[in-house]
Each structure stands twice: as structure tokens, then as C-alpha cells.
Amino acid sequence: MPAGGTTGERSSAPDVIVVGAGVAGLSVAWRSAVSGLDVCVIDPRPLGGASWVAAGMLAPVTELHYGEEALLELNLTSARRFPAFVAELEEAVGRGVEYLQCGTLAVATDAGDREALGELHAFHQKLGLESEVLGPRECRRLEPLLSPSVRGGILVAGDHQVDNRLFTSALLDAVRRAGVEVVEAAAVELDTDGRRVLGVTLSDRTRRPAGQVVLAAGAASASVGGLPPDAVPPVRPVKGQLVRLGASGPGLIGRNLRALVAGSEVYLAPRRDGTLVVGATAEERGEDTAVTAGAVYCLLRDAVRVVPGVTELEVRETCAGLRPGTPDNAPLLGPTTLEGLTLATGHYRNGLLLAPVTGDGIAAYLSSGQVPPELAPFSPLRFRTPRAEQRTQTAAGDDASALGR
Ligand SMILES: Cc1cc2nc3c(=O)[nH]c(=O)nc-3n(C[C@H](O)[C@H](O)[C@H](O)COP(=O)(O)OP(=O)(O)OC[C@H]3O[C@@H](n4cnc5c(N)ncnc54)[C@H](O)[C@@H]3O)c2cc1C
Numbered sequence: 115m116p117a118g119g120t121t122g123e124r125s126s127a128p129d130v131i132v133v134g135a136g137v138a139g140l141s142v143a144w145r146s147a148v149s150g151l152d153v154c155v156i157d158p159r160p161l162g163g164a165s166w167v168a169a170g171m172l173a174p175v176t177e178l179h180y181g182e183e184a185l186l187e188l189n190l191t192s193a194r195r196f197p198a199f200v201a202e203l204e205e206a207v208g209r210g211v212e213y214l215q216c217g218t219l220a221v222a223t224d225a226g227d228r229e230a231l232g233e234l235h236a237f238h239q240k241l242g243l244e245s246e247v248l249g250p251r252e253c254r255r256l257e258p259l260l261s262p263s264v265r266g267g268i269l270v271a272g273d274h275q276v277d278n279r280l281f282t283s284a285l286l287d288a289v290r291r292a293g294v295e296v297v298e299a300a301a302v303e304l305d306t307d308g309r310r311v312l313g314v315t316l317s318d319r320t321r322r323p324a325g326q327v328v329l330a331a332g333a334a335s336a337s338v339g340g341l342p343p344d345a346v347p348p349v350r351p352v353k354g355q356l357v358r359l360g361a362s363g364p365g366l367i368g369r370n371l372r373a374l375v376a377g378s379e380v381y382l383a384p385r386r387d388g389t390l391v392v393g394a395t396a397e398e399r400g401e402d403t404a405v406t407a408g409a410v411y412c413l414l415r416d417a418v419r420v421v422p423g424v425t426e427l428e429v430r431e432t433c434a435g436l437r438p439g440t441p442d443n444a445p446l447l448g449p450t451t452l453e454g455l456t457l458a459t460g461h462y463r464n465g466l467l468l469a470p471v472t473g474d475g476i477a478a479y480l481s482s483g484q485v486p487p488e489l490a491p492f493s494p495l496r497f498r499t500p501r502a503e504q505r506t507q508t509a510a511g512d513d514a515s516a517l518g519r
Contacts, residue, residue, distance in 0.1 A: 115133065125509055127312065128154040130480055131324040133301040133338060135160035140285035140344045141473030142480075143355050144203075147292035151475050155289060156314065158300040161282050163332045165465060168357060169383045169391045170278035171397035172196060172506075173345065174465045175243050175270045176218045176372050178234070178347030183241065184491050185444045188471060191488050193272065197472035200276070204380045204427040206288040212277035212386055213462035215501055218370040221253055221267035222315050223419055228265045235268050240407060245270045257461035259423050275383050277465050285469075297322070301331075311454030315340075323484075326458045326480055330437030333401075333436035335459040338453075348497050349460050351401055351436035355409040356393030359427035366390065366423045373420040382424075396437075402436045437462050446494040447475060449483050457494045458482065 130146055132139045146302035171177070174189035180320070200213040222228035238245040244270045253267045254260050261391045290296060301314040311322035329335050333351035365384045368382060372381040383391040395409045410432055417424045440446060440460035445468060449456050458476045461468050475489040 116189040117446040127313070127323040127325070128152040128156070128295070129324065130326045130328060131156060131301075132328045132330055132458075133157070133314060134163075134182065134329070134331035134335070134459075135286065135289075135296065136163045136330065136332050136468050137282050138280065138332065138461055138472050140289055141469040142330060142458050142476045143289045143290060143329050144285055144296050144482075145334040145473035145477035146348060146480055147289065147294050149481050151477070151480060152288075154297060154322065155503060156297045156299060156301045156316065156322070156491065158298060158317070160286055160296060160298065163334075164354070164435035164437055164509070165278060165282045165332075165356065167433045168280065168358065168466055169381065169393045170276045170466050171218075171273070171381065171383055172275055173218055173270075173370065173372055174374075174467065175238060176243075176268075176273050177243060177463060178219050178237065178243070179443070180237065182443060186241070188444070188488060188492065189464055190470045192471040194274070195474070196274070196467075199382045199470040199473070201282075203281075203288055206282045211280040211284050213274065214386070215274045216384075217269065217271040218273035218372060219248075219253060219267055219269050220372040221261050221264045221374075221420060223261070223265060223373060225265065230374055230377075231266070231268055231362055235237060242269075244272055244356055253391040257367050257371065258420075259421055261420055261422050262309075264420065268335075268410075273370065275518050276466060277385055281466065281469075302339055303442050304329075304338055304342045306340060306342070306452060311452060314338075326454045326456060328458050328480070330458040332456070332459060332465075333438040334335075335438060335457070341415060341455075344498065345452045345455055345494075347446050347457050347459055347494060348441055349438045349446070350398075350440075352439040352462065353397040353399045353402060353434055354394040354437055355405055355413070355427065355432070356391060356395075357410055357413050357435040358431040359390045359392060359424065359434070360430045361427050362388060362453065364388075364428075366421050371420065373416065374471050375416040378412070378416060380413060380420065382417055382421065387439045389430065390424070390426075402434065403436065405432045405434050425442070438465075441497065445470060445472070447492040448479060449496060450494050451498070503507050508516060
């Protein structure tokens with residue numbers, strides 16, 4: 115991951131401190147700085163989290179899960195904004211990030227898997243999403259190196275990918291070029307006067323004042339100290355492991371491939387440089403990021419079932435990261451019960467995909483105080499308990515009487 119010390123040091127307090135330099139925090143910082151806010155980003159290891167590990171699939175349709183229709187809307191909005199977002203980012207840093215509009219082929223390897231894919235296609239149709247059923251021969255016409263055991267599939271022409279490492283490195287670069295100070299330290303505590311945010315305290319006990327704080331620390335977002343109980347984000351780490359393979363010659367496949375193999379899911383995302391990203395597990399194991407033999411074995415076993423030529427590739431890297439999961443698998447975007455504290459976290463499986471709506475939406479809120487309509491369903495306040503609601507209302511009543519309203 116990219117190195118580089120503290121940049122853009124300042125003498126006065128910024129408008130906004132962003133805690134966390136993963137894809138969420140950097141998108142917010144970049145779009146906020148571009149819209150004229152004075153921004154500081156704090157992170158002990160910029161790009162040291164899940165964003166660096168991820169596969170970079172931008173797959174609102176093939177990643178669709180039953181019961182996540184509201185999230186689908188947000189995912190589709192972000193996917194539509196991706197080309198313009200990438201174009202502006204590439205222009206800002208003067209290099210490409212390999213946004214590949216390659217589409218995704220989802221395939222089944224036995225009758226049960228084919229039935230499951232058929233149900234997914236019916237769900238796509240019900241929601242008016244673009245997806246086409248293909249027979250085994252049509253699948254192999256698109257991807258000649260598919261295993262003869264492939265029983266059919268679905269082509270989703272609008273599900274793409276971006277090279278997550280090029281994309282997030284470019285965001286870090288763009289943030290710095292936009293004059294944002296990047297401080298390489300941990301934010302250990304949020305400073306408040308009980309009613310509103312005053313700034314953050316760093317690991318060396320330095321205090322950093324700011325008008326607003328955006329908490330975007332990924333799976334660690336709930337562990338920053340000083341958060342009032344009502345404002346602690348309901349985020350938990352969900353471990354994901356993946357394997358990066360490669361070869362010097364032409365790649366084995368030309369588009370994203372997802373497969374159901376006897377009920378278990380695997381995906382293969384081909385990069386332009388010959389890297390093939392094979393992922394990913396989803397494990398509830400707390401903060402553990404160890405790469406395990408079992409996970410690598412299962413990913414490779416399933417990948418080989420779909421594309422036998424995978425056995426010839428060299429293993430370039432194995433890695434694990436922590437997705438910021440939430441109770442409804444949707445992100446937490448917007449203001450909290452604590453004045454001046456905004457959340458941009460909980461992106462779970464879709465942090466890369468959601469970069470445009472997160473960056474632009476939160477930047478718009480920070481500048482105007484208005485939550486954009488597309489973010490409204492993802493307010494962090496949706497998880498408030500009735501007791502917390504009551505406490506907030508009482509506090510608001512106290513405020514109103516203190517002000518004579
Ligand atoms: C295996 C795997 C595959 C994935 N594949 C995809 C995919 O194909 N497409 C997709 O869209 N998404 C994918 N995801 C999900 C995606 O990676 C996440 O949703 C996204 O990276 C979350 O971004 P983030 O910025 O919130 O968190 P992170 O990238 O984890 O960044 C959080 C940052 O906060 C910093 N931090 C933590 N604590 C503090 C603190 N106290 N003070 C300051 N900084 C702090 C960390 O150092 C880190 O840099 C995948 C995830 C995994 C694990």
C-alpha cells in the first residue's frame with residue numbers, strides 16, 4: 115500500500131476531520147475538498163483496511179440479495195455515477211484506474227445451482243433489471259475456457275469492475291492534490307462538549323479541533339472512544355479472504371465470472387495486467403485477519419471447477435480484510451444524534467461500488483446541512499432504540515425551552 119508521511123500541515127482548525135482513509139473516508143474527503151471545504155484526514159495506515167484487499171467488483175445486480183431492494187437502488191445509483199466519478203478522478207491525478215466495463219457472467223455447475231440462478235434471474239426480472247439467461251454453449255462461446263461441467267448462466271452486461279488498488283491510491287493522491295492534510299495517526303477519542311463535536315484526540319494525545327467530524331473508520335468505526343452510546347455505529351467486522359493469481363500471458367477470462375459450485379459462491383475478476391482475483395469468504399470471526407489454508411483451498415477448488423486452467427496460474431498473494439457489516443447489510447450515511455458527527459461507514463460488501471454516492475452525498479450534506487434524498491434511507495438514526503429516541507426528544511425539548519422557543 116502507498117506510503118507517505120503527514121502532508122499539507124496547517125495552522126488553523128479545518129472545517130471537517132475525516133477519521134479513516136479507506137475508500138469511504140477518501141471519497142468523502144476528496145469530494146468535500148473539491149466543493150470548497152477545508153478538510154483533514156486522520157489514519158495511522160492510509161489504505162491499510164478492507165479497501166486494499168477488496169476485489170473491486172461493481173456488481174449491484176449479480177450481488178443482489180433477497181430483501182435488499184432499498185440497497186439495490188443506492189447501488190444502482192452509484193454504479194451509474196461511476197463513469198463520471200472515475201473520469202474526474204483520472205483527470206485529477208493524471209493516470210488511469212482501470213475501470214473495466216466488462217460485464218459479469220454468473221454460471222452454475224450442477225442442476226441445483228442452475229435452479230438457484232434461475233430464481234435469481236426471476237428476481238431480476240421482477241425488479242426490471244437487465245439480465246439474460248444463457249445455455250451452457252452460449253456461456254462457453256463468451257468464455258471458451260469455462261469447464262465443460264458448466265450447466266448454464268446469466269449474463270449481466272452492466273456489472274463491471276475497477277482495480278481497487280489503483281482506484282483507492284488515486285483517491286489518496288487526489289485528496290493530497292486538493293490540499294487535504296493527511297495525518298498518519300489514530301483518532302483514539304472523539305472530543306465533545308456532550309452536545310456537539312469539538313474535534314478528535316490522536317494517539318499521541320494531541321487534540322485536533324474541527325467544526326465537523328466524519329467517522330469513516332470501516333470495521334473499526336465503533337471502537338473510537340468518546341462516542342455517546344446513541345451515536346456508536348452498529349458496525350461489526352466480517353472477514354473476507356481472497357487469492358490473487360497471475361500469469362504473464364493473456365488472461366483466462368475476459369469478464370467477471372461468478373459461480374455457484376454445489377451451493378458455494380466464488381468469483382473471478384480478471385485484471386488487465388493478468389492478475390486474477392479469486393474471492394471471497396464471509397466469516398464472522400471478530401478482528402481476525404489470518405489467511406487460512408481452508409479458505410485458500412476452498413476458493414481455489416471452486417475456481418478450478420469453473421475454469422480448469424486456473425491450476426496453471428501462479429499464486430501472487432493471499433489476503434484477508436474486514437468488511438464493515440451492519441444489521442441490515444446497508445451503509446450508515448449521514449448525521450447522528452451528536453451534532454457535528456456524521457457517519458460514512460458500514461458499506462459491508464459494496465464499499466468500492468458506493469464510493470461515488472458516499473463521497474458526493476456526504477460532501478453535499480457537510481456543505482449544505484441537507485441530506486441528499488438518495489442517502490435518506492441510510493440514515494444512521496434508523497437503528498435508534500425507542501429509549502434513545504425518547505432521550506433525544508427530551509434533550510431537544512430542553513434545548514427549545516433554553517432558547518425560549
Ligand atoms: C475480501 C473482500 C472482498 C471485497 N470485495 C468487494 C468488491 O468486489 N466490491 C466492493 O464494492 N466492495 C468489496 N468489499 C467491501 C469493501 O472492501 C468495503 O466495503 C470497503 O473497503 C469499506 O471501506 P472503508 O473505507 O469503510 O473501510 P476500510 O477500507 O477498512 O478503511 C478504514 C480505514 O480506517 C482506518 N482506521 C481504523 N481505525 C481508525 C482510527 N481509530 N483512527 C483513524 N483511522 C482509523 C484504517 O486504518 C483504515 O485505513 C470487499 C471486502 C473484502 C474484505
